Amino acid sequence: MVFQDKKTQTDQFLVSSREFSGLKLKHVLKFLSSLLLPLALGVFTLIISLQQQQLAKQQREEDRNASKQQRIEDREATERLREQDRNLSQQQRIEDRIAAEQLREQDRNSSQQQRIEDRIAAEQLRQLERTLTNERYQKEVLDTYIKEIGKLLEKNHGSLISNEVAATLARAKTLNIFRKLDSQYNVHIIRFLYEAKQLTELHEHPSLDLSTAELHDMDFRDSAINKRILKRLSMTSIFLTNATFIGIEMEHVNFADTQFDTVNFSSAKLQHVNFSHARFDHANFSFTSLMNTTFSLSQLKNINFSSTRHEDVDFRFATLENIDFSSSQLKNDLSYTQNLFLGCALASADFSVTRASDTDFQQVYCVAARFNKTDLSSSCFRQSNAKRALFIDADLTDVSFLDANLYKANFSETTVTDEQLRSALSIQNAVLRNGTLVHDTNLINNGQADCNIPLVNHWTLLTGNIITMKSDNNTSNCRFVLQALNTSASMFQRLNLSKRWNSTSWSYTQVVFSAQMSPNVSIELRGINVNDSVVARQALSFNKENVTMILRKDMRELEIFIEFTVPVNQSTTSYWCDDIRLFIVYDAYGEFQQVVPDISLNAQWANNGVTVAGGNGSGNTINQISSPHGFFIDDDQTMVIADFRNHRIVQWKMNDTNGQVVAGGHGRGNLLHQLNQPTDVLIEKETDSLIICDMWNLRVLQWSRRHGTTHGEILVDNINCWGLAMDNQKCLYISDTENDEVRRYQMGDNNGTVVAGGHEKGDGLNQLDFPTYIFVDRQQSVYVSDYVNHRVMKWNKGAAEGITVAGGQGQGSALTQLSYPNGLFVDTLNSLYVADRENNRVMRWSQGAKQGSVMVGGNGRGEGVNQFHYLEGLSFDRYGNLYVVDHGNHRVQCFSIQ
Incomplete structure (x- = not known):
């Protein structure tokens, strides 16, 4: 099309050239110019057309490439989709197979579990049927026995003993029945015979002979009148195992020649009871x-007579082994003549x-x-601990005190001899x-300097020169003196403990060490182990003339080390x-322990x-306390009371108003003369000091009770302490609310050993959640108030986890809850x-009990004499009176034991 247009234009140009060849030049130029414009436009149009064609070609190429790429991508996407479909189908088939297998497994497990449950249910049903059958059988046997014995009684006018044949028959039937029936039915047999007066012994009416009968798990309260009275019961020469007589009043009862194994007579009242020729093992008469x-x-063996009252009780010719008569009163007893008390506890x-x-x-x-x-007379206290025992006006003729501990014993008005002592x-x-007063021989050889004895006979001189010379004030008295012009000297003496102390027989033992000295002299008592290492030390000085040290099992020797250190210008x-x-105080237990009363x-x-401290509102005057926490009696x-908001410890004596x-x-602060919200305190008797939990200062302090003490010393730092306790080995226990644990510390140890908790916060048996107050018993078992878990945990010594001994049933006010x-x-x-804080009551949980009993409080929150406003500390005095810190009423209340 374009080429045809060009051809046409050329032909027209040739025609025009022939027609106008004869024209003038200007006309030619004019003509030519008229032709150039269309020509330029044509060329421009041609160029644009070519460019457009080129662009169109490029676009077509790009479209073809894009289409090709799209087809490739579509094929790839389609392939991926097909692959995904294949994978999904395969995964689905796998999942379907797994699900089907799981369903089949569940069906099998369900069937198996159902079969197990069915078997258990069937077994329980069979057991129930057996139990019911056994109960029916036992009831039938009991009914038959009662009918048969009833006929014998009727036939013999109410007395089975009056006829020998009847007595023999009744005995045989009864012993046979005892073997057939359980304890709960045997109790009915005893009650039946007792009410029929066949077990009542009178002069004209002997009791039925049940000798050799073996009775187990009997609760004689079910045989007693109104569950508490047994009179004129006679059961001689029988065998009783795990029997209960708790709280029963027994009068004119005969158990002669009977064997008792694990029986409980606690809180009973026994009058004219005959236990002659009896044999006891593990009995409780507390x-x-x-x-x-x-x-x-x-x-008698392994018997608890603690806190009993004896009046005209006859123990003549009895053998007593491991008997506890602690805190018992024995009045007008007939005789203990020719008894053997072996390993018994007669404390108080x-x-x-x-x-x-x-x-x-x-x-x-x-x-005591x-x-x-x-x-x-002619008695023996061999290897006995008679510390503080009173022998006033006693007949001690030919009494042997061989290897006995008579520390602070009282022999007033006796004729005890020097040889006996x-x-x-x-x-x-x-x-x-x-x-x-008499004293033991000083265990330190030449401890009182003797000018007639060479120093080196008993002392080893290490450095310098020490001599003995007479005192300037008393020419008859010698001293150890640093030789003139010497600026230092030291000497020591060692004492072998093996001949003077048996750690097994006398586990709680301490030594008392004292001396007199001038300034610049120090005397140190050191405990030395088998490796010749120092494991304990106590120091004397011019300002401290006596100390005590607890003896430990690893100690082999004691060393007395004396050092003189003098400034040169004072030589x-x-x-x-x-x-x-x-000297040694054997059995120091109680010397530094809080007395635990018998209750x-x-x-x-x-x-x-009765308010015994505070009670005058919150304040900081001497008759006030503010939000008190722990305390010690x-x-x-x-x-001594932790006066929380006043940042102090206050001491309150009985009957004082201030x-x-x-x-x-x-004031609040972290200096050594300050406290910051203390939560607990105890008295450490050995050093006569206070141990204080200075909670918000993250430390535990020791603060001497001696007059003039102005500040404490840090025992343990960096600890969120709350509660404190000390055991009989002088180990300190501290509860840590941050780490949810209780640690035991040897005095002087800043690290301690975890004895409860320590496995992060939680409610597992090996966990605690904010432990507050603690108590440690003589076996070093640790009781912990697991505050947020609303329970009390007991951790036996060395245990990996605790035992819930109170609460643990969630927060609440039921008797099973705290x-x-x-x-x-x-x-x-x-x-x-x-101290059940938010229930405002004090609970008692007997050993092994599933629920507690309310002792005081439980009358809602308030400020009445029978109310509390949140409880904190709790303790008892040696007489059993109960003391409670009434936190919100800013007072300490005392409840007298009845």
């Missing part, structure tokens, strides 16, 4: 009253005005026992007839030491409390007392 009762010629027992001649008190624990006016293990501070001054003494299982306390009923600040009281438990106390019968 808090029982015994009057006109005989144990003559009996054998009263044997006054009794006859105990020719009696062997072997390895007996009779601390009273033998006043007692006939002890010399055989004892210790007579330190014992009182003689005329009131004078001509006299420096000396003298009167260096060391009856049936004990009750006054409903209304000393043996003389002196209290307290005394004994630590802190200088609500944020705080203060704790455990008595000698292992009954647990808990």
Whole structure:
């Protein structure tokens, strides 16, 4: 099309050239110019057309490429989709197979579980049927027995004994029935015979002979009248295992020649009961009253007579092994003559005005026992612990005290001889007839310097020169003196403990160390182990003339190390030491422990409390406390209280209206003379100091109670402490609310050992959640108030996890529940007392109990004498009176034991 247009234009141009060949030049030029414009337009049009064609070609090429790429991508996408479909189908088939297999497995498991449950249900049903069958059988046997014995009674006019044949037949039937029936039905047999007066022994009416009968798991309260009275019961020569007589009043009862194994007579009242020739093993008579009762010629082993009252009780010719008479009263007892007391506990027992001649008190624990006016002639206290025992006006003729501990024993008005006392293990501070005190021989050789004995005979001189010379003030007295012009010197002496102390027999033992000295002299007592390493040390100085040290099992020797250190410009001054003494206090348990009272299982306390500290509103005057927390009661009923908001420890003596600040009281702060919201405190008796949980300063302080003490010393730091306790080995226990654990610390140790919790916060048996107050018993078991878990946990020594002993059923006010438990106390019968904070009550949980009992409080929140406003600390004095910190009422309440 374009080429045709060009051809046409050329032809036209040739025609025009011929027509106008004769024209002038200007006309030619004009003509030519008229032709150039169309020509230029044509060329421009041609170029544009060519460019457009080129662009169109490129576009077509790009379109072809794009179409090709799209087809490739579409094919790839399609392939991917097909691959995904194939994979999904395969995965779906796998999942379908797995699901089907799981369903089949579930069906199999369900079927198996159902079969197991069916078998269990069938077994339970069969067991129930057997139980019902057995019960029907036992009831039928019991009914048959009662009918047959009833006929015999009717035939013999109410007495089976009146006819020998009837008596023999009744005995045979009864013994046979005992073997067939369970304990609950055998109790009915006993009750039937008792009510029929066939087990009643009178002069004209002997009881039915049941000798050789073996009875197990019997609760005689079910046989007693109104579950508490048994009179004129006679069951001789029988065997009783796991029997219960708790709280029963027994009068004119005969158990002669009977064998008792694991029986409980606690809180019972026994009058005219005959146990002669009986054999006891593991019996509990605690808090029982015994009057006109005989144990003559009996054998007693592992018996608890603690806190009992004996009046005219006969133990003549009895053998007593491992018997606990602690805190018992023995009045007008007929005789203990020719008894054997082996390994018995007679602590605080009263044997006054009794006859105990020719009696062997072997390895007996009779601390603070009273033998006043007692006939002890020809008796023996071999290897016994008679610390603080009273022998006032007792007959001690031919009494042996071989290897006995007579520390602070009282022999006033007796004729005890020097020879008798010399055989004892210790007579330190014992009182003689005329009131004078006697002392043990000083264990340090040449401890009182003797100018006639060479120093090197007993002391080893290490450095410098030390001599003995007479005192300037007393020419008859010698001293150890640093030789003139010497600026330093040291010497030591070692004492072998093996011949003086048996760690097994006397586990709780301490040494008392004292001396006199001038300034610049120090004397150190060191405990040395078998590796010749120092494992404990206590130091004396010019300002501290006596110390004590607990003996540890790893100690082999004691070393007394004396050092003189003098400034050069004072070398001509006299420096000396003298009167260096060391003696052993055997059985130091109780010397630095809080007294744990004996409390009856049936004990009750006054409903209304008496305010013994504070009670005058929140404030910081001497008659006020503010939000008190933990506290400690000393043996003389002196209290030390953690006065939380006042940042101080206050001491409150019994019957005082005002307290005394004994630590802190200088405002909130972290200096050593300040406290920051203390939560607990205890008295460390050995050093006569306070141990304080200074909670918000993250530390535990020791603060001396001696007059003039102005600040404490850090024992443990970087710890979120809350509660404190100390065991009989002088180990300190601290609860840590941040790490949810309790740690035990040797004194001087800043690291400690985890003894409870320590496995992060939680409610597992090996976990705690914000542990607050703690209590440690004599076995070093740790009781912990697991605050947020609303429970109390017991961790036996070395245990990996605890035991729930109270609460643990969630927060609540039921008798099985607690609500944020705080203060704790455990008595000698292992009954647990808990300050149930938000239930405003004090609970008691007997050992093994599933629920507690409300002792005081439980009357809603308030400020009445029988109410509380959130509880914190809890404790008892040595008499069993209950003390509770009433946090929100800013007071301490005392509830007297009834």
